[in-house]
Amino acid sequence: MEAGTLLSGAASVAAVLPAGGSGERLGSATPKQFCALLGRPLISYTVRALERINWISDIVVVVSLENIETMKSIIEKYGHKRITVVEGGMTRHRSIFNGLKIFPESKLSSCPLQKPEVVIIHDAVRPFVEEDILLKVVLAAKEHGAAGAIRPLVSTVVASSADGSLDHSLERARYRASEMPQAFLFDIIYQAYHQCSDYDLDYGTECLHLALKYCKTNAKLIEGSPDLWKVTYKRDLYAAESIIKDNLSQQVCVTTDMKEDAVQFGFLLHETLKSEVKQVKGISVFLCKNDNHLQNIFLGQCYNFICINAEKSDIKETQQLVDILENSRISVLHPVVLISVHLNVSENMSFRSGMEELAGIKEFAREVKKKNILVYGLLIHYNKGQIVLTRRTIDEGRKRR
Amino acid sequence: MEAGTLLSGAASVAAVLPAGGSGERLGSATPKQFCALLGRPLISYTVRALERINWISDIVVVVSLENIETMKSIIEKYGHKRITVVEGGMTRHRSIFNGLKIFPESKLSSCPLQKPEVVIIHDAVRPFVEEDILLKVVLAAKEHGAAGAIRPLVSTVVASSADGSLDHSLERARYRASEMPQAFLFDIIYQAYHQCSDYDLDYGTECLHLALKYCKTNAKLIEGSPDLWKVTYKRDLYAAESIIKDNLSQQVCVTTDMKEDAVQFGFLLHETLKSEVKQVKGISVFLCKNDNHLQNIFLGQCYNFICINAEKSDIKETQQLVDILENSRISVLHPVVLISVHLNVSENMSFRSGMEELAGIKEFAREVKKKNILVYGLLIHYNKGQIVLTRRTIDEGRKRR
Numbered sequence: 041m042e043a044g045t046l047l048s049g050a051a052s053v054a055a056v057l058p059a060g061g062s063g064e065r066l067g068s069a070t071p072k073q074f075c076a077l078l079g080r081p082l083i084s085y086t087v088r089a090l091e092r093i094n095w096i097s098d099i100v101v102v103v104s105l106e107n108i109e110t111m112k113s114i115i116e117k118y119g120h121k122r123i124t125v126v127e128g129g130m131t132r133h134r135s136i137f138n139g140l141k142i143f144p145e146s147k148l149s150s151c152p153l154q155k156p157e158v159v160i161i162h163d164a165v166r167p168f169v170e171e172d173i174l175l176k177v178v179l180a181a182k183e184h185g186a187a188g189a190i191r192p193l194v195s196t197v198v199a200s201s202a203d204g205s206l207d208h209s210l211e212r213a214r215y216r217a218s219e220m221p222q223a224f225l226f227d228i229i230y231q232a233y234h235q236c237s238d239y240d241l242d243y244g245t246e247c248l249h250l251a252l253k254y255c256k257t258n259a260k261l262i263e264g265s266p267d268l269w270k271v272t273y274k275r276d277l278y279a280a281e282s283i284i285k286d287n288l289s290q291q292v293c294v295t296t297d298m299k300e301d302a303v304q305f306g307f308l309l310h311e312t313l314k315s316e317v318k319q320v321k322g323i324s325v326f327l328c329k330n331d332n333h334l335q336n337i338f339l340g341q342c343y344n345f346i347c348i349n350a351e352k353s354d355i356k357e358t359q360q361l362v363d364i365l366e367n368s369r370i371s372v373l374h375p376v377v378l379i380s381v382h383l384n385v386s387e388n389m390s391f392r393s394g395m396e397e398l399a400g401i402k403e404f405a406r407e408v409k410k411k412n413i414l415v416y417g418l419l420i421h422y423n424k425g426q427i428v429l430t431r432r433t434i435d436e437g438r439k440r441r
Numbered sequence: 442m443e444a445g446t447l448l449s450g451a452a453s454v455a456a457v458l459p460a461g462g463s464g465e466r467l468g469s470a471t472p473k474q475f476c477a478l479l480g481r482p483l484i485s486y487t488v489r490a491l492e493r494i495n496w497i498s499d500i501v502v503v504v505s506l507e508n509i510e511t512m513k514s515i516i517e518k519y520g521h522k523r524i525t526v527v528e529g530g531m532t533r534h535r536s537i538f539n540g541l542k543i544f545p546e547s548k549l550s551s552c553p554l555q556k557p558e559v560v561i562i563h564d565a566v567r568p569f570v571e572e573d574i575l576l577k578v579v580l581a582a583k584e585h586g587a588a589g590a591i592r593p594l595v596s597t598v599v600a601s602s603a604d605g606s607l608d609h610s611l612e613r614a615r616y617r618a619s620e621m622p623q624a625f626l627f628d629i630i631y632q633a634y635h636q637c638s639d640y641d642l643d644y645g646t647e648c649l650h651l652a653l654k655y656c657k658t659n660a661k662l663i664e665g666s667p668d669l670w671k672v673t674y675k676r677d678l679y680a681a682e683s684i685i686k687d688n689l690s691q692q693v694c695v696t697t698d699m700k701e702d703a704v705q706f707g708f709l710l711h712e713t714l715k716s717e718v719k720q721v722k723g724i725s726v727f728l729c730k731n732d733n734h735l736q737n738i739f740l741g742q743c744y745n746f747i748c749i750n751a752e753k754s755d756i757k758e759t760q761q762l763v764d765i766l767e768n769s770r771i772s773v774l775h776p777v778v779l780i781s782v783h784l785n786v787s788e789n790m791s792f793r794s795g796m797e798e799l800a801g802i803k804e805f806a807r808e809v810k811k812k813n814i815l816v817y818g819l820l821i822h823y824n825k826g827q828i829v830l831t832r833r834t835i836d837e838g839r840k841r842r
Contacts, residue, residue, distance in 0.1 A: 184606070190599065194673050195618040196647040197598050197611070198591065198662065205585070205659040209619065209650040210598070210611075217596040218610065246597040249610040258606040261599065266674045272595050273667045275680035282679035 054098040054156035056139035059164030060128030073164040077281045085167035102128045102139040133241045137233040162221040168267040180260040181223035186251040188222035189264035219268045291342040302350040345378045352384040353397035371412040383422040455499040455557035457540035460565030461529030474565040478682045486568035503529045503540040534642045538634040563622040569668040581661040582624035587652040589623035590665035620669045692743040703751040746779045753785040754798035772813040784823040
């Protein structure tokens with residue numbers, strides 16, 4: 041994989057997620073990192089965004105004492121791995137420092153954590169962080185000692201005088217908003233925290249500033265995407281929830297076995313999806329157990345599946361896909377929708393008797409619903425001649441565009 | 442009214458809304474100010490927010506040449522009043538300047554606009570501006586010559602060096618984000634635009650800065666609410682739509698005539714709403730035509746009405762409320778939901794015959810649906826003894842809390 045190649049050698053990477061905030065700007069009793077988005081706490085999305093990146097070895101989540109049990113139950117419920125929960129301090133900087141202190145100076149047999157070469161610091165309330173920007177800040181930190189994501193300023197920044205009047209405005213183009221993620225050579229940021237003053241720890245907020253002030257390290261600034269924004273106000277929770285809904289419906293995966301009818305039908309369905317439903321990305325795979333390709337689709341957050349079964353009453357392929365879905369544990373995070381399509385190629389069979397033969401899927405659907413996998417059966421009377429016609433129609437439609 | 446009193450004397454106020462932006466940060470072909478929220482363009486919400494304030498005499502909307510017809514059709518469709526559409530310039534400052542130039546130096550018989558004492562400048566893409574902050578910036582502008590809304594910074598602001606590394610971070614507490622609305626003595630901002638350089642007009646973005654640089658006017662900075670934020674990215678459209686949905690369902694108005702049964706039932710319903718549906722603000726009014734109180738409720742953006750009719754088959758009160766709603770024209774902006782409740786106090790009548798007598802409401806509902814008013818009929822068998830019991834239950838429930 042590209043990321044693995046770029047991070048060559050023994051570069052080990054860990055991440056620290058400060059999540060001790062009280063969420064006072066949100067106007068809610070629940071700190072924003074624990075607010076539910078589609079029923080799941082915001083912090084679980086952020087943890088998942090880091091966890092699915094295999095070159096991040098450990099994720100340290102720093103929460104206030106009263107939220108340690110909440111955090112542990114979130115990790116348990118959503119099956120998060122490689123997470124260590126650490127008690128936070130009174131301020132953001134003290135919490136991050138606590139998170140860094142958990143890594144031992146030298147290899148200890150009693151501690152499963154190992155001091156990383158590079159440490160990522162990311163906010164618990166920025167759930168949409170992508171591997172791309174994480175890799176960029178990590179590589180830049182390896183080279184420059186420190187790096188952080190930035191964004192253009194949305195508003196002009198002004199300084200006010202003592203009486204609350206405008207003193208001066210900053211020239212917007214010269215400045216940037218410092219966002220997260222940031223990454224540091226572990227020794228640099230650790231040393232900076234060790235040397236910095238109580239004033240810094242109590243009133244500062246910016247890690248890049250500490251690395252500059254105490255280690256003379258000028259962080260590399262890297263332009264990030266708008267998705268890096270910090271969930272701060274109630275409107276941001278609304279926005280985040282809408283983005284998650286969008287993401288969940290953006291991909292559909294069509295799976296088939298290798299049988300001719302199923303493959304042909306799957307191909308036509310895929311083509312139709314591609315041409316008719318523009319905003320949806322279709323993926324087609326052949327269903328072979330433990331398929332790496334399918335695993336990558338799960339990591340790509342696909343939650344919609346159409347499974348083509350060549351036999352009208354056989355749910356073997358659907359069962360196989362459900363097994364793979366279960367093993368991938370993605371349905372722990374969100375409901376998975378699976379449409380089990382059954383082809384009826386015999387021309388004489390009535391719709392009613394076809395439905396009766398497919399009745400077994402009802403019981404199966406009831407069972408797997410408990411695992412958050414929603415199976416719907418669909419019986420299609422399949423006339424090859426007609427379908428080929430449809431395919432031709434699609435081709436003609438394309439030419440006209 | 443308070444605002445009228447505070448704005449005593451002949452202080453005239455107009456507003457300029459620059460809306461010439463291309464929305465490139467949104468990643469959409471439609472400029473963000475014309476993107477639809479619940480089917481209605483964003484700019485119509487912002488225009489409405491200003492238009493419902495009666496001490497703003499004129500609203501000048503500045504749009505690019507290619508959007509003038511679009512803007513005019515929005516004004517027509519949503520019945521906006523006191524709006525003048527002006528063609529924008531190549532940049533934000535040039536557009537605002539064009540908007541200011543439309544006010545004549547002296548009273549002209551050919552121009553319906555009159556030069557205001559104070560001019561508000563507000564972004565077309567900040568739809569949730571409230572009267573409170575508008576009044577504050579206008580009063581401060583009268584006193585100080587200029588004033589603008591500010592917000593705390595969400596992110597640390599950094600300056601980068603030529604090689605893209607961190608040069609320094611700003612101390613977050615010392616700076617603020619400059620937001621909108623802003624207000625100016627007309628002569629000050631007009632003079633500032635007249636004197637400023639082409640560089641300012643082409644590369645500047647901040648009106649407060651021009652007033653300071655060219656008129657030595659230190660604007661008063663006024664802390665605004667989070668709702669003042671600027672719709673910039675796609676996520677902001679999601680957030681805005683959710684906020685609008687929230688606002689639409691936050692108020693319900695219970696109306697009755699003066700008949701005893703209706704009044705008693707309305708009172709009980711109001712009490713129940715108050716205690717059972719916490720997030721909803723209930724308002725009760727007696728229905729008298731052209732009631733000022735009711736007009737204020739429309740201005741307060743109430744879109745849900747429950748009309749209590751004392752007679753089981755008479756829709757007189759409902760018809761009267763529909764007339765008032767139609768005249769207020771609020772249903773042009775959003776669908777209005779009106780539940781027409783009919784009380785059946787005779788104990789012996791069957792449900793079926795009650796429904797038959799109420800059948801006339803169906804035809805009525807079909808008619809007014811064309812005006813975006815959705816009428817639903819509800820027949821309630823009303824036993825006074827039972828209702829009193831319910832009321833007692835509510836009282837007891839309260840004591841337990």
